[in-house]
Amino acid sequence: MSTTTTDLQDEIEKTGGHDHHDDHHHGPEPGLLRWVKTTNHKDIGTLYIWFAFAMLLIGGAMAMVIRAELFQPGLQLVEPQFFNQMTTLHGLIMVFGAIMPAFVGLANWQIPLMIGAKDMALPRMNNWSFWILPFAGTMLLSTLFMQGGGPAFGWTFYAPLSTTFAPDSTDFFIFAVHMLGFSSIMGAINVIATILNMRAPDMKLMDMPLFVWTWLITAFLLIAAMPVLAGAVTMMLTDRNFGTSFFDAAGGGDPVMFQHIFWFFGHPEVYIMILPAFGVVSQIIPTFARKPLFGYSSMVYATAAIALLSFIVWGHHMFLVGMPIAGQLYFMYATILISVPTGVKVFNWVTTMWRGSMTFETPMLWAVAFVILFTIGGFSGLMLGIAPADIQYHDTYFVVAHFHYVLVTGALFSIIAAVFYWLPMWCGRMYNEKLAQIHFWWAVISVNILFFPQHFLGLAGMPRRIPDYSLQFADFNMISSIGGFAFGLSFIMLTYIIVDCIRNGEPVKGERAWESARGLEWTQGVKAEYHSFEEAPSRASILAESSHISQEGHH
């Protein structure tokens, strides 16, 4: 009797307390409905990433319209009202349609794999939070075809331009933002629930890879910030349709209050878009430096410090709204303080590379470009944080250059790095390394031709969001546009490289794509199995696969 019980217990433990035969060897459901009904974290991750890529191309096409119009002085191609719709939707699509969903896609694919979980904690909600997105995105884009055109008030949609003075389609924009927020909050809840509850029993919080840590913190930012955005657009909705005056001075409201509410969301939002990028780079650099990540725990604390600070600095977007001097000084001090933990991260990456044994495969190239170019964006951010100097930078192309350095060469570059890094594990095939490196150099050179001259344009006095400009801005605008077209074209090549890898790529040689890669995600087969971690990984394998714990003590 006693032996039988023991056998049974062994059997239960071996199968992770789960009926072994239920899902073993089960692959995905055949047919297209698989993608509609799927609750598999890998499928949903794939959906998120392709959706983000489609949105990136649409938002990129809008950027091409903007750069084409600005190629030369004069109104060449589009009307000013349409130009404003392009700048507005370009921003909204890139932020809410491309960067955020791409990171959620990476989280879906990687977090369960990196913490030894079977799947996300809430798989059905996971499906729902993805499938809201295509509808929200379509609704947002459909405003372009409505009478009066789409939103034309900038992605920051300052009242009263977005309320009293906005086209009728604005209500659809508001609804789309609500849906996008819904999706983000559900995604964030899922990430938190997964990391806290589904982690392998032997994995402590401080054993988690940095990508998981940054996403955990990001998810809390999302839950705190997105409802504030929902509040802002709801107030807009009632101001527009139900006779309230939250933002209308004539009714006792305050247009500046809109900006406070918006940026209380908006500033954490920029860290929502960059913290997971920090995580990605912290995974890639140790792999190709063949050295554990330097200062793991300080990286975790720095991420948390950035996240906390991100909630108390929103006023630096508003130095010119007429804040009292005490407010301006406070926001200046708090803002420049963020450069301390951000600096710590950069120093840690550089020190991780120091005295490593580096190779520069494509993911490493993108990660190195990220560190350098994001840091340049950080420097211009520090300059912008100095309140009196901001007087001359505010709402000029200097700001445009700054946030494109942190979001394109920062967030987007890290996403591309992540895709090249993990794609061989996702599909079991290798991309064309030579083409990918050519693409890297093409993109990294063109993106700098695109955005670096915009610093000069801003300092020379060119305001942002204008469709036509004085002749003294002509040269740098033309250079910037040429860089823009080249950077835009590079995405055709990127599409080819990715599709070619998935369809025709050479099977990955060896046990994992990168000889020096560590992490539980590499233990689930050369091509990760459809269902992962039938058994939770052991303490030994967690330690052996850690990219931040030195191996010497464990072998």
Added chain:
Amino acid sequence: MPKNTFYRQLSIAVVAMFKRVSNFHKVYLLPFLLTPQLAFAELGLNLPEGVTSVSRDIYSLHMLIFWICVAIAVLVFGAMIWSMIFHRKSRGAVASNFHESTKIELAWTIIPFIILVLMAIPATKVMVALEKTDEADMTVKITGYQWKWQYEYLDNDVSFFSNLSEKNRKEMEDPEARAKAENYLLEVDNPLVLPVGKKIRFLMTSNDVIHSWWVRDFGVKQDANPGYINDAWATIEEPGTYRGQCTELCGKDHGFMPVVVVAKPQAEYDAWVVEQEAKQKAEAEAASQTKTEEELMVQGQKVYSGNCAACHGATGAGVPGVFPAITGSSIVNNPDTTDHINILLNGVAGSAMQAFGKQLNDGDIASVITYQRNALGNSEGTIVQPTDIKAAR
């Protein structure tokens, strides 16, 4: 006027360097500059020092922080590039295994913090200086409108609107004229005229959406919020013409509402004020006089293109769904002029239609109503006189 000599020296050195860089760029970028219209343009790379104490303080601060950033960049990127060159696997580099040092982490937390404090001290000083808007010699109220500026001299009987110049508007249509334009999109019909050497206080507000008034050479940029008043100040040190633009997205023609300030010596400025007061008084008197249909139509056309065409279109077609058409409008073509006059005077609440009663005189409103009724594809026939407007006010 106390100045920080260190910053001055630094900025002089930097300006000299940037001039050299700028010349280098002109050669380097030659292939891009072959288009004739571009060859005239100057390559601006950096902020100007400007002509007020505040603008110079900001400039020095800007350069200081810029060079601190450059120094940090040289250190960090230098270490990184060194490492990428010498610590490569292909060079036989063997990876070390160090991965933690509390001392190092503390050092690169504390040292940047100290640098920040050193940056914050001069920044705070400049901040305090530019908030000192009291004890001004004169005050100008600046009101943003979609898409023009109104300047009111609160110490005199002078008030006027400042629109994008007709010349610039023609250059928008004509590429050849544009190629030769000296200040394309940066000219206005009525510039703001100010005296040099006087402390001028600016009050900013808006009639509709948020605008932002910027003159780079003064170091003044301040949002103009509807329903609220902000302030800023400048003491202009050199006579000249200074240009700027609206910097807060304010709708369709945000890119077409420049700021032009002409700074004059005190005597010339005083003469200008006297002249303006007389001119505005005469205009107000002329406005109330009854006019012929031809006079009304000629003036109406001018008023229309200056105030109405931006939204309702040069031909009166409007923009469907955003700005209603004048052509065929039931209000414009109604023989009863009550609604038409009312809309012109009081605007339409909750829409972009402004209350022109505050902006235009009786003669302008009468003539533009007459013009709308008998041009732009309408032929309603009614003539509206300034007395009709006066009665309706």
